[in-house]
Amino acid sequence: MDFGPIDIDIDSVPKSKAVRQYKVATILFNFSNLPNQTYSAADARHYIYDNTPSDPLSVNGFYTEATYGKIKIVGARNLDGIKGNGDVYGWYTLPHDDSNCNIGVSSGWAQEAAQISSQNNGFDPNKYDVIAFVFPITTSGCGN
Numbered sequence: 001m002d003f004g005p006i007d008i009d010i011d012s013v014p015k016s017k018a019v020r021q022y023k024v025a026t027i028l029f030n031f032s033n034l035p036n037q038t039y040s041a042a043d044a045r046h047y048i049y050d051n052t053p054s055d056p057l058s059v060n061g062f063y064t065e066a067t068y069g070k071i072k073i074v075g076a077r078n079l080d081g082i083k084g085n086g087d088v089y090g091w092y093t094l095p096h097d098d099s100n101c102n103i104g105v106s107s108g109w110a111q112e113a114a115q116i117s118s119q120n121n122g123f124d125p126n127k128y129d130v131i132a133f134v135f136p137i138t139t140s141g142c143g144n
Contacts, residue, residue, distance in 0.1 A: 028090030029113035049086030098138035
């Protein structure tokens with residue numbers, strides 16, 4: 001399982017009218033020394049999955065606009081595209097603090113959050129094309 005950066009290449013979108021739906025899971029996590037929840041799971045669904053003319057600033061809205069409707073962001077459980085629905089898991093509090101933020105450590109945080117989500121909520125990474133990890137800005141300076 002790759003926990004690297006999200007990379008959806010909009011230049012590789014087929015020139016046909018076919019729409020590509022990327023199944024995306026969003027996992028929210030925080031830390032024992034920083035247990036704040038930056039926003040609700042409902043807000044995370046909105047920021048990632050919504051796509052309405054009145055709110056084109058979601059991740060889905062961005063990709064829909066940038067690809068002229070050829071890429072859609074959906075959850076594996078949300079292939080019908082119902083507004084406000086998407087696969088958001090969490091918040092999960094990791095059992096350690098947020099110190100030492102670098103790519104190797106934050107990748108480990110993501111793996112740990114995915115494992116907790118699998119154990120607690122039946123999250124299955126094999127159902128998704130992309131897994132997005134969201135955590136608050138840390139005391140060491142990284143995060144959403």
